[in-house]
Amino acid sequence: MEESAPGKMERDKREMKIFVILLSYNSARYAKKCLDSVLNSSVPVEVVVVENASQDDSRTVLDSYAGRIHLLPQERNLGFACGNNLGINYAMEHGAEALFLLNMDTFLERDTIEKLMKVSQESGEKLLLSPLPRTFSGLLDLGFAKNACTNLSGHEFRSFVTDLYDGRPLKPFYRMEFICASALFLPVAAVKECGAFCPLFYPAYYEDNELFNRMTFCHWGLALVPEAVYFHDVEDRKGTSFPDSHLMTMRAFSGCLDFRNSFHRTFFAIVSSEAAKLLACAVLLRKKGFLTHFRTFFAVAKAYFPLKKFRKSMRENPGFSSGKP
Numbered sequence: 001m002e003e004s005a006p007g008k009m010e011r012d013k014r015e016m017k018i019f020v021i022l023l024s025y026n027s028a029r030y031a032k033k034c035l036d037s038v039l040n041s042s043v044p045v046e047v048v049v050v051e052n053a054s055q056d057d058s059r060t061v062l063d064s065y066a067g068r069i070h071l072l073p074q075e076r077n078l079g080f081a082c083g084n085n086l087g088i089n090y091a092m093e094h095g096a097e098a099l100f101l102l103n104m105d106t107f108l109e110r111d112t113i114e115k116l117m118k119v120s121q122e123s124g125e126k127l128l129l130s131p132l133p134r135t136f137s138g139l140l141d142l143g144f145a146k147n148a149c150t151n152l153s154g155h156e157f158r159s160f161v162t163d164l165y166d167g168r169p170l171k172p173f174y175r176m177e178f179i180c181a182s183a184l185f186l187p188v189a190a191v192k193e194c195g196a197f198c199p200l201f202y203p204a205y206y207e208d209n210e211l212f213n214r215m216t217f218c219h220w221g222l223a224l225v226p227e228a229v230y231f232h233d234v235e236d237r238k239g240t241s242f243p244d245s246h247l248m249t250m251r252a253f254s255g256c257l258d259f260r261n262s263f264h265r266t267f268f269a270i271v272s273s274e275a276a277k278l279l280a281c282a283v284l285l286r287k288k289g290f291l292t293h294f295r296t297f298f299a300v301a302k303a304y305f306p307l308k309k310f311r312k313s314m315r316e317n318p319g320f321s322s323g324k325p
Contacts, residue, residue: 019091025052027104031061037107080204081197103182105233115228116185130179131228135235173223181208206250
């Protein structure tokens with residue numbers, strides 16, 4: 001006898017295999033609170049922790065969870081992109097249907113993952129999802145709000161704020177131009193179709209922008225799920241220790257790899273001179289004053305040919321989920 005549609009839907013929900021991917025790098029002070037919240041999830045999850053050669057007591061804390069997590073210790077820091085890719089590959093090799101990428105300096109409510117899973121299953125759309133970010137004290141993460149407000153056209157962040165302010169019922173999800181990679185829920189199908197993180201973004205920053213650009217180019221949407229909440233330790237954060245030259249280089253790579261930009265696609269297809277392309281990469285860093293950032297220019301020069309190779313691999317096969325920095 002064929003199973004009824006409602007019964008099949010409930011069975012599919014119960015059987016969805018979700019892997020939580022966590023990166024550990026000098027995060028001993030966060031690890032217990034984060035892992036306890038994940039392991040207390042209202043739906044079953046598998047937890048993969050990539051230990052990126054921490055210099056603190058992270059490994060000791062993680063070893064105390066033996067048998068409850070899949071620990072992948074590394075001899076050196078692979079960075080955000082390659083570290084996550086390692087965890088993603090492990091999860092996919094072990095039958096994952098959905099992935100939840102989570103920063104270690106966070107913690108979840110008990111039903112956060114369940115609410116994300118429900119929206120993913122019931123929306124009927126190709127979506128990458130983010131829960132609502134709050135600080136450890138419970139305030140709205142204004143860093144997220146700032147990024148979401150950079151371009152209010154074409155998405156629903158304005159609608160979300162209006163609904164919240166007016167006390168209206170919140171929608172299950174709101175489409176966004178940008179969501180937080182510090183807590184990102186995505187079906188494995190998205191990675192199989194579009195690939196994972198580009199390893200050029202080492203050790204960190206702007207790899208999420210490039211991934212989101214590639215996902216939306218492949219018609220996957222980005223959405224905020226306001227009823228699902230996570231807490232991120234950003235309240236007292238004072239910028240980053242990375243120099244401006246690094247951040248600008250990573251931003252340039254993200255722009256150069258953005259296939260949604262018809263000008264970039266056309267320019268890189270027409271211009272044959274490698275020197276001209278390299279100069280274009282440097283110009284993209286900043287329209288004025290880029291020559292004062294010598295470290296940035298040389299970083300672009302050093303990484304340009306790997307960048308070209310990666311663009312070629314994307315054109316030939318969009319799926320990308322590995323690679324070393």
